[in-house]
Amino acid sequence: MNQFSKEYLVVAQNASGRNMNVPLYRFKGNQPGPKVYMQSSIHGAEVQGNVVIYHLIQLLKNIDICGEITLVPNCNPVGTNIKAGEYTLGRFDPINGTNWNRGYYFDHNLVTEFVDTVTDDESLASIKSRFRQAIKHKIDEKLTDTWGLGLAQQLNLKLQQLAFDADIVIDLHNGPVSTRHIYVPEYAKASASLFNIPHVILIPNKFAGALDEATFCHWWSLQDLLTEKRTCEVNFAVEAFTLEMGSQEVISFDEGLYDAQSIMAYLNAKGSLQKADYKPKDMTRVAVTLNNYKILYTHQGGIVDYLAKPGELIKQGELLAKVLNVDELDNSRATETIFAPCDLIPILHFPSASVLSGTQLYKCFTHYFQLT
Amino acid sequence: MNQFSKEYLVVAQNASGRNMNVPLYRFKGNQPGPKVYMQSSIHGAEVQGNVVIYHLIQLLKNIDICGEITLVPNCNPVGTNIKAGEYTLGRFDPINGTNWNRGYYFDHNLVTEFVDTVTDDESLASIKSRFRQAIKHKIDEKLTDTWGLGLAQQLNLKLQQLAFDADIVIDLHNGPVSTRHIYVPEYAKASASLFNIPHVILIPNKFAGALDEATFCHWWSLQDLLTEKRTCEVNFAVEAFTLEMGSQEVISFDEGLYDAQSIMAYLNAKGSLQKADYKPKDMTRVAVTLNNYKILYTHQGGIVDYLAKPGELIKQGELLAKVLNVDELDNSRATETIFAPCDLIPILHFPSASVLSGTQLYKCFTHYFQLT
Amino acid sequence: MNQFSKEYLVVAQNASGRNMNVPLYRFKGNQPGPKVYMQSSIHGAEVQGNVVIYHLIQLLKNIDICGEITLVPNCNPVGTNIKAGEYTLGRFDPINGTNWNRGYYFDHNLVTEFVDTVTDDESLASIKSRFRQAIKHKIDEKLTDTWGLGLAQQLNLKLQQLAFDADIVIDLHNGPVSTRHIYVPEYAKASASLFNIPHVILIPNKFAGALDEATFCHWWSLQDLLTEKRTCEVNFAVEAFTLEMGSQEVISFDEGLYDAQSIMAYLNAKGSLQKADYKPKDMTRVAVTLNNYKILYTHQGGIVDYLAKPGELIKQGELLAKVLNVDELDNSRATETIFAPCDLIPILHFPSASVLSGTQLYKCFTHYFQLT
Amino acid sequence: MNQFSKEYLVVAQNASGRNMNVPLYRFKGNQPGPKVYMQSSIHGAEVQGNVVIYHLIQLLKNIDICGEITLVPNCNPVGTNIKAGEYTLGRFDPINGTNWNRGYYFDHNLVTEFVDTVTDDESLASIKSRFRQAIKHKIDEKLTDTWGLGLAQQLNLKLQQLAFDADIVIDLHNGPVSTRHIYVPEYAKASASLFNIPHVILIPNKFAGALDEATFCHWWSLQDLLTEKRTCEVNFAVEAFTLEMGSQEVISFDEGLYDAQSIMAYLNAKGSLQKADYKPKDMTRVAVTLNNYKILYTHQGGIVDYLAKPGELIKQGELLAKVLNVDELDNSRATETIFAPCDLIPILHFPSASVLSGTQLYKCFTHYFQLT
Structure with missing residues (x-):
C-alpha cells in the first residue's frame, strides 16, 4: 500500500x-x-x-x-x-x-x-x-x-x-x-x-x-x-x-x-x-495559442447583462452583452450593445454587472481549432 | 398624455x-x-x-x-x-x-x-x-x-x-x-x-x-x-x-x-x-412574520457548498450545506454537514463559498404560511 | 508574590x-x-x-x-x-x-x-x-x-x-x-x-x-x-x-x-x-458631558490641511482647516476655509487629507470645563 | 503677459x-x-x-x-x-x-x-x-x-x-x-x-x-x-x-x-x-544609484515602533525598529529589534505599525554620496 x-x-x-x-x-x-x-x-x-x-x-x-x-x-x-x-x-x-x-x-x-x-x-x-x-x-x-x-x-x-x-x-x-x-x-x-x-x-x-x-x-x-x-x-x-x-x-x-x-x-x-x-x-477539445486568447475590454462604464455564456460558440457580429446607462433611460442611449469583433468562444467573463471603462469584460478564444 | x-x-x-x-x-x-x-x-x-x-x-x-x-x-x-x-x-x-x-x-x-x-x-x-x-x-x-x-x-x-x-x-x-x-x-x-x-x-x-x-x-x-x-x-x-x-x-x-x-x-x-x-x-405566495424570518449563522469557518437552493421547501433535519475543512482532508472531519433546525424555506444565502465563523449562511422563512 | x-x-x-x-x-x-x-x-x-x-x-x-x-x-x-x-x-x-x-x-x-x-x-x-x-x-x-x-x-x-x-x-x-x-x-x-x-x-x-x-x-x-x-x-x-x-x-x-x-x-x-x-x-484635566462632545462634518469633498491640532484651545471663528479644490486652482474658490462654530478643543481629526462630503472632520469638546 | x-x-x-x-x-x-x-x-x-x-x-x-x-x-x-x-x-x-x-x-x-x-x-x-x-x-x-x-x-x-x-x-x-x-x-x-x-x-x-x-x-x-x-x-x-x-x-x-x-x-x-x-x-544633496536604494523587508509579523526617522544617518548595527509580539509579553521574546544591515539613510517607512512578514519596512539609501 x-x-x-x-x-x-x-x-x-x-x-x-x-x-x-x-x-x-x-x-x-x-x-x-x-x-x-x-x-x-x-x-x-x-x-x-x-x-x-x-x-x-x-x-x-x-x-x-x-x-x-x-x-x-x-x-x-x-x-x-x-x-x-x-x-x-x-x-x-x-x-x-x-x-x-x-x-x-x-x-x-x-x-x-x-x-x-x-x-x-x-x-x-x-x-x-x-x-x-x-x-x-x-x-x-x-x-x-x-x-x-x-x-x-x-x-x-x-x-x-x-x-x-x-x-x-x-x-x-x-x-x-x-x-x-x-x-x-x-x-x-x-x-x-x-x-x-x-x-x-x-x-x-x-x-x-x-x-x-x-x-x-x-x-x-x-x-x-x-x-x-x-x-x-x-x-x-x-x-x-x-x-x-x-x-x-x-x-x-x-x-x-x-x-x-x-x-x-x-x-x-x-x-x-x-x-x-x-x-x-x-x-471535443478546442484549443488556441496564447496570442489568440484575447481580452475584450469595455469602452464605457455601466451595468452589464452578460448575454453570451462561457463556452458558447459566437459568430462575428453577434451580441455579447448589453449595457444599461442609468442617465439615459428615457431615450435611445438607454442601452448599448457589445458585439463580437470576430468568431469567438467566450471562456470567462467579469463576475460583476457593474463595470468601469477599461474592465476585462470577456476573455475569448479566437482562431481556435479542435484538438485531435 | x-x-x-x-x-x-x-x-x-x-x-x-x-x-x-x-x-x-x-x-x-x-x-x-x-x-x-x-x-x-x-x-x-x-x-x-x-x-x-x-x-x-x-x-x-x-x-x-x-x-x-x-x-x-x-x-x-x-x-x-x-x-x-x-x-x-x-x-x-x-x-x-x-x-x-x-x-x-x-x-x-x-x-x-x-x-x-x-x-x-x-x-x-x-x-x-x-x-x-x-x-x-x-x-x-x-x-x-x-x-x-x-x-x-x-x-x-x-x-x-x-x-x-x-x-x-x-x-x-x-x-x-x-x-x-x-x-x-x-x-x-x-x-x-x-x-x-x-x-x-x-x-x-x-x-x-x-x-x-x-x-x-x-x-x-x-x-x-x-x-x-x-x-x-x-x-x-x-x-x-x-x-x-x-x-x-x-x-x-x-x-x-x-x-x-x-x-x-x-x-x-x-x-x-x-x-x-x-x-x-x-x-402561490408564502409569507412569514418578521420574527420568523431567521438567520442561520455558521459555527465554523471553511468552504461551503450551498446545497439547499433559495426557494426550496426544506424539512427539519434535511441537508442545507456541506463545509470543507482543508486541514482534515484525510479523515472523517474533512467535511461537516449543516442541517435545517426546523422546517424552512431558504430565501437567500451568503454569496461566497468562503466563510468565517459567525457568517450569515442562510436567511430562512420558518413557520411560514400561504397568503390567500 | x-x-x-x-x-x-x-x-x-x-x-x-x-x-x-x-x-x-x-x-x-x-x-x-x-x-x-x-x-x-x-x-x-x-x-x-x-x-x-x-x-x-x-x-x-x-x-x-x-x-x-x-x-x-x-x-x-x-x-x-x-x-x-x-x-x-x-x-x-x-x-x-x-x-x-x-x-x-x-x-x-x-x-x-x-x-x-x-x-x-x-x-x-x-x-x-x-x-x-x-x-x-x-x-x-x-x-x-x-x-x-x-x-x-x-x-x-x-x-x-x-x-x-x-x-x-x-x-x-x-x-x-x-x-x-x-x-x-x-x-x-x-x-x-x-x-x-x-x-x-x-x-x-x-x-x-x-x-x-x-x-x-x-x-x-x-x-x-x-x-x-x-x-x-x-x-x-x-x-x-x-x-x-x-x-x-x-x-x-x-x-x-x-x-x-x-x-x-x-x-x-x-x-x-x-x-x-x-x-x-x-x-489640568478638561471635561465635557457627552452631549457637548460634537462631531464637525464636512459640507464639501476635497483635500484638507488640518490646521487646528488635537488638544489646542480654539476660539469661535478661528481657522480649523483649509480645503483645496483641484478644479478651481486659478480662481478664488481654489481654497475654502472651515472655521470653529464655537469655542472648542479639537480632540481628534480624520486621518486622511482626502475627504468626501459628510466626513467626520473633527470631534470637539464644546462647553468644556476643568475638573478639580 | x-x-x-x-x-x-x-x-x-x-x-x-x-x-x-x-x-x-x-x-x-x-x-x-x-x-x-x-x-x-x-x-x-x-x-x-x-x-x-x-x-x-x-x-x-x-x-x-x-x-x-x-x-x-x-x-x-x-x-x-x-x-x-x-x-x-x-x-x-x-x-x-x-x-x-x-x-x-x-x-x-x-x-x-x-x-x-x-x-x-x-x-x-x-x-x-x-x-x-x-x-x-x-x-x-x-x-x-x-x-x-x-x-x-x-x-x-x-x-x-x-x-x-x-x-x-x-x-x-x-x-x-x-x-x-x-x-x-x-x-x-x-x-x-x-x-x-x-x-x-x-x-x-x-x-x-x-x-x-x-x-x-x-x-x-x-x-x-x-x-x-x-x-x-x-x-x-x-x-x-x-x-x-x-x-x-x-x-x-x-x-x-x-x-x-x-x-x-x-x-x-x-x-x-x-x-x-x-x-x-x-x-547638502545626498545621492544613490538605483541599485543601492534598498528595501528592507520584515522577517516577522507584529506591531512596529519605527525608531529610525526618515532622513537620519544610521550606522550599521544601529537600531531601526522594535517589534512587539503580543503572544510573548511575559518573556524575553516580547520585543524583537531590527538593526541596520549597513550604514544607511532611511528615506521612507511603512505607514502602519501593523505588519505581516514580507512587508516593506524601510527603503534606504546605502553607499550614498554627496552631490557637488
Whole structure:
C-alpha cells in the first residue's frame, strides 16, 4: 500500500505575529514513478481546487500509486482570508496589489550557465538531479537574503521549493465566471487530451511569473539548449499545467469528483497509478495559442447583462452583452450593445454587472481549432 | 398624455470635490391619482432595480397615468462606485461601515406632538398635507445643521425629502444569492398579493432605519394615534415596500421585464394607471412574520457548498450545506454537514463559498404560511 | 508574590477553518482586592494599548498586587489582520460593516427582573455575585443559540464573559489622529482625576453597544433600582472606562510607559497594588458631558490641511482647516476655509487629507470645563 | 503677459456610466522656451503635489514665462476616490491590483526602427518633432484598439499623449512616511542640484512602467542610437523626474510653497521664466544609484515602533525598529529589534505599525554620496 503522511509548512506570519501554514498531504507508492506536485487556491477566491484535492485524497486512499504525489490545498492562507465585503479579495496582496501568482522564480541566465557545466557524457538523470539542486539552491539564497523578500514572493518561492522536485506540476485555479479550461505548454500539447477539459490554451516558452511557467520554462529552456549542444533531442519529461476548474467563489462537491477523475486519467496515462481504470473521456477539445486568447475590454462604464455564456460558440457580429446607462433611460442611449469583433468562444467573463471603462469584460478564444 | 421630465439631484461630493448626482425621471398624468416614488440601488451592488426602472419607463411612455410617478435609479452614486476586487462593496460606507440603508429619519415623538395640533374637525387631506410639511421641515433642519451630517445620512435624508411626498414608496433591492421577496407592512398585507412575488415578509411598526419603515412607521403611528383620538378608523392610504429582485451583482433584462410588469399590476390596482390591463398573477405566495424570518449563522469557518437552493421547501433535519475543512482532508472531519433546525424555506444565502465563523449562511422563512 | 498564568481563548475561526485566539495574561495577588479586566485592540488599527499592556506586565512582575488583574492584548485577532492598502481596516467587519465594538450585551429588562428577586436583607456581596451569574448565564444562552450569532457579537460576548467578572474594566482604544482622552461614566467622575489623561468625556447611563457601557449600564441600573427599593444609596463599586491612547496606526514604547504608569496610579488608588508609589499627576484635566462632545462634518469633498491640532484651545471663528479644490486652482474658490462654530478643543481629526462630503472632520469638546 | 487656459480631459467612465475627468491648467508665454508638463496624484493618496500645483499657479500668474507650462493636478480621478476605511487605496486599481503608475508606453524596438528613418542631414528639431509624432501615433493606435485596453493603461496613455509633447516632465508623488526625494535619470544628474530636495536617486535607462521612465527612456535611447550613428554627441534636452514631496495622506500649504519654489528654481535654470529670481538653495544633496536604494523587508509579523526617522544617518548595527509580539509579553521574546544591515539613510517607512512578514519596512539609501 501507499505510505501517507501529513505535515504543515509555515509560509508567513500575520500582523498578530502568528504563523500561517499550509497543509501538505503526501502519498508514496511502493513502486517507482513520477513525482507529482499539486496545489490549489493560490488565489484566495478560487476554492474549487480544494474540493478536487479532497476527492483525489479519497480516491488515492484506495489505489496503489507509483512514485509520489504531494497535494497542497489552500496553499495561500493569507489570500484565503482577505474578505472585502462578502467576497474574497484573493487575487492580490491588499497592501500593494501584488498578484499572488506572479512571484515564482525563473532566470534564463542560470539555465545558460548550468548548461556549461554539463559534460557530454552526463546522464539525463544526473543532469536532472543537478539542475534541481541548482535551482533550489538559488531559491534558497533568495529566501535567506539579508534584506528580506516581499510576502507574495516568499510564499511563491517556498511553494516552488516543493514543486521543483516534481516531474508533474498541477496548479488548480478558477476563472471569474468561467468554463473549465487548461493552460498547456506547447511542447506538452499531447497531454492536453489526457484531461477531461474542453478548452485548451497552448502557451510558449515565456515566463510571466506563474508556477506552471516557472516550472516548464526552466526545463524547456534546458531541453532546448542541451538538444542544441548534443545535437539530439533531449526530453526531461517534466510537465506543468494550470487548470481552471470553473468559476471562483463557489464550490461543488459533485463537480469536484468529475475534476478529480479527469486528473486521475492524466496521472494514469503518465504512469502514476497501478492497475487503474481511469481514462480520458472521448470529447471535443478546442484549443488556441496564447496570442489568440484575447481580452475584450469595455469602452464605457455601466451595468452589464452578460448575454453570451462561457463556452458558447459566437459568430462575428453577434451580441455579447448589453449595457444599461442609468442617465439615459428615457431615450435611445438607454442601452448599448457589445458585439463580437470576430468568431469567438467566450471562456470567462467579469463576475460583476457593474463595470468601469477599461474592465476585462470577456476573455475569448479566437482562431481556435479542435484538438485531435 | 403624460408630462415627462428629467432632472438631477446632487447628493454628495467626492474626494475630488466634484458633485455626485442622482437622476430623477418623473411622469405626471392628466388625471388625479396617487403620487408614487420608486428608487433603486441604494446598496451599490444591488443593480437589478435599475433594469426594472428602465422597463417601467418604456412601459409608462405608452400608457396614461393618474397622479405622478417619480423614478430614481442608481440612487446612491457613491455606493455604486466602490469596487473592492471585482465586486461592488456597496452595502456600507467603506470609511466607517455605515449601512447606506439605515440613515432615514423617524421620530415617534414628533408624531405625538403633531397629533396634539390636529383639531377634531380637520380633514384627512389637511392633516396629510400638514404632516408632510412637518416631517420635511424636520428633515430640512437636520440637513442644514451647523455641525453637518454624515454622508450616508445626508444621502438618505435627501432621498427621503422626495419620498415623503408620495403615497406609494417602493425601494428596489437585491439579496446576496436570493429568490424574489418583498417586505410588506402588516397593515398593508392585502397589497402583498398585488405583486407577482412569491415570498412575503410582514413587518411590524418598528423603525430600523430603512426607507420603507421611515415611510410607513410615520403614517402608521399617525393613523394609530388619530384612530384612538377620534375613536374611528383613520387611514391615509400610504404604503411602502422593499422589493428584493433576486440576486445582487447581476442584471437580467428579461427578468427585469417580469419585475416591471409585477409592479405595474400593483400600480394598476392602486389607481395609478388609466385603462391598463396589468393584473397580478394567479400564483402561490408564502409569507412569514418578521420574527420568523431567521438567520442561520455558521459555527465554523471553511468552504461551503450551498446545497439547499433559495426557494426550496426544506424539512427539519434535511441537508442545507456541506463545509470543507482543508486541514482534515484525510479523515472523517474533512467535511461537516449543516442541517435545517426546523422546517424552512431558504430565501437567500451568503454569496461566497468562503466563510468565517459567525457568517450569515442562510436567511430562512420558518413557520411560514400561504397568503390567500 | 503574585501568581502568574497565561492562556488562550478561541474567539473565531477563519475561512481556512482555523482557530483564531486571544492571549490572556493573569496576575493573582496573595491579598484580596478588586478584580481588574483590561483589553486592547478591539479595533484592529488601535494598537498602542498592546504596548501599554506590555509595560503593565513588566511593572506587575515587580510589585505585589491585591485581587486579580487580567490583561487581554490584541483581543480581536480578526480585526488586527484586515489590511486594505497599507493600513488596517480594523474598525468594522469588512463583510458587513459591523463595528467590532458594538455587539456587547445589555438588557434593562433583565435588570428589572433581577431586582424583583432581591430580598430586603440580601447582602450586597450576594446580590453582586448572583447578578454576575444572571448576566453571564444570559450571555451564555446567546452564545449557544441554535441559529448561531454574528462574528462581531460572538467575539464581543466571549470577551464580556471575562469582563463581567471584574470590578474594574478598562478598554484601550485609539482615535484617528488624536490626543489622549478617556470616557468616564458620570457616577464615577471622581475617578477621572486618577488617570494622567488631560481630556475627559462624562457619559450617561445609556447603552450604545461598547464594553464600558455594557459593564457600567448594568451596575448603574441595578444600583439605581436598588437604591430606590431600599431607599438608601447602594454602590457596587464597579467602574468601567474606555481610554483613547492617542492616534491609531502607530505605537510608541516611550509613550506606552507613560500610559501604563497612568493606569497604575488609578489601580493603586483603587487598592489593586500593595505598597506602591504610583500617584496621579498634578495636571489640568478638561471635561465635557457627552452631549457637548460634537462631531464637525464636512459640507464639501476635497483635500484638507488640518490646521487646528488635537488638544489646542480654539476660539469661535478661528481657522480649523483649509480645503483645496483641484478644479478651481486659478480662481478664488481654489481654497475654502472651515472655521470653529464655537469655542472648542479639537480632540481628534480624520486621518486622511482626502475627504468626501459628510466626513467626520473633527470631534470637539464644546462647553468644556476643568475638573478639580 | 502669459495666456492662460483651462480645460478638462475625460480619462475614464465610472460604474454609473459617468465621465471622470482631469483638469488641465495651461500657461503660454509670449517668448519661445521649453514645454513643461507636470502632473500630480497619479497615486490617489499622494496629494501634496496638488498643493504644489496650486502654489505654482499663484506664482505663475505674476511672472512672464517662456514656452508653455501645463499643470495637471489630481490626474487620477479614479484612484483619488477609492476609500478603504478612512484612508485612500490609491496606489492600485482595487479591481485587479494594477499599479496606476506602471502602464505608460515604451518600446525600444520602435526607437530602433525610427532611427533607421533618420537621414544624415536631418536637423535635431525635425527629428524631435517626427519622433514625437511617431510615439504619439503608436499610443493612439493602442488607445483605439478594437479589443480595448485596461483602465490604468488607458489613463496612463491619455496622460502620456499630453506629456510626450513636453521637454520637461515632472511627476509629483509622495512616499508612505517619507522625506522629500527625487528620481533623476543619470544623464540629467546635473539637474538634481537645481531642486531644493535633499535626497536624490539616480536611475539608469531602464523602463519599469512609470511616466518619467516612459519619457526619458525614449529620448535617452534615441540619443544613444543617434550619437552612435552620427558619431557625435546628440542631445535633445528632454528631462523627466519623479518628485516625492514627503508623506502620503497629508497636505501642508506651507510646505507646498517651499516645494513650488524649488520647482521654480529648476524651471528658471532651464529658461522657462523671464526675469525671475528663483535660485536653487545652497544645501547638502545626498545621492544613490538605483541599485543601492534598498528595501528592507520584515522577517516577522507584529506591531512596529519605527525608531529610525526618515532622513537620519544610521550606522550599521544601529537600531531601526522594535517589534512587539503580543503572544510573548511575559518573556524575553516580547520585543524583537531590527538593526541596520549597513550604514544607511532611511528615506521612507511603512505607514502602519501593523505588519505581516514580507512587508516593506524601510527603503534606504546605502553607499550614498554627496552631490557637488
